[in-house]
Amino acid sequence: MTVDRSAPQPVRSALLDEISSQQQIAHGFFNRTGGVSRGLYRGLNVGLGSSDDRADVIENRARVSRWFGLAPDRLVTVHQVHSPRVQIATAENRDERPQADALVTNTPGLVLGVLTADCGPILFADPQAGVIGAAHAGWRGAFDGVLESTLEAMQGLGARPQDTVAVLGPSISQPNYEVGPEFVDRFVEADPAHQGYFVPSPKPGHALFDLRQFTVDRLRNAGVRAEMLSDCTYADEEAWYSYRRSTHRKEPDYGRQISAIAIKEDAHGPAF
16 A cells, blocks of 8 residues: 555535534544555554554654644543543643543634444534534444534533535444344344444444444434444455454554544634
8 A cells, every 4th residue: 555645535424514504613534644654554654552663653743733734732632431521622721632432623723533343433514603523432432422412512602403514434344244143132132233234244243333324313313413434344445454353364463543523613714
């Protein structure tokens, strides 16, 4: 694989692009393009928790900020732990990395980012209220309510569900997400209707889980307009990092991509 070391080229959502014409909101689901990491991490690895060269990771994160036209210290992330916890990001606490799995803000000039490598990255925006959010939702986070917690935190800043859009970015698709019977039981015991998110796997007693549809349905049930991108992180090695793919190959580590969103500082500020 040849890595473009010049600049990131994130995937965009037509829905978020549509609302950005109303307010100065920019976003990107960043793939491996445009990074300086090498070897196992080749590309735009932004995972501070990986064993990649830390200087390369910091440079990759700076490139994400610069794509938004902002300084590196404007990128805000959290220490993700598969929880429903949400951090309200401000100019004062942007350097903190509490244990949480979502961020919301109404502060212009901050880039909210969540890291993934198969889990679902969800970017939120209410252009009317000027409130944005970003959430990391694997099965545990989605099951335990991180999506609803993010929306609740956004509402605390003035957002309204009917004015909010949410887009699920590149994540693992159902054909590549095999789970065991105890996993299925957990979901079906919570709600028998959850059986619809599983289909039989070629492996006896196992099933394939549709995390993406589960996530989008949770968002829509919360009253927001929600869509998903079709990219599968497991299937497309050229574009995306994947924890499950690295596990199946018995690789020692894996990279993390970032999905990010920001409110522009002012109409004459940095060009997104």
